[in-house]
Amino acid sequence: MQLEEYQTKRNFEKTSEPRGQQHGSGKSRFVVQRHQASHLHYDFRLEMEGVLKSWAVPKGMPLEPGVKRLAVQVEDHPIEYIDFAGKIPGSEYGAGMVEIWDKGNFKLDRKAPDLLEITLRGERLSGGYALIHTGGKNWLVIKQKAKRK
């Protein structure tokens, strides 16, 4: 069960985050949520395999080509989380304010065991991005240079 870790960490009587279930929507959406938890970070989520594959990006998504940012993979989140914004109460996991920083669609250009190449089409983020698995939960997210035609 891909959402078991997500559900185990949270008390859904206390948090307004969705409990969720695994299901495909047939879409390829992404979201970046600005999360003012004990440490500010940005949560980058891709709709894949019936869940949101998720990374916490401490310094935020790169906006300039060639810039690399650490992205720490976290537990899969339910698809419904793509619309979540609000305050996670003080005693709960991830307590703090969540705001939607960007959302849109993506195209999966390449998927290999330690590599994802995607093209994002959002309001703030657009173009090619690579996610490179460097070990454990650590990935690097890199904005790629625009391809010349």
Ligand code: MN
């Ligand atoms: Mn977070």
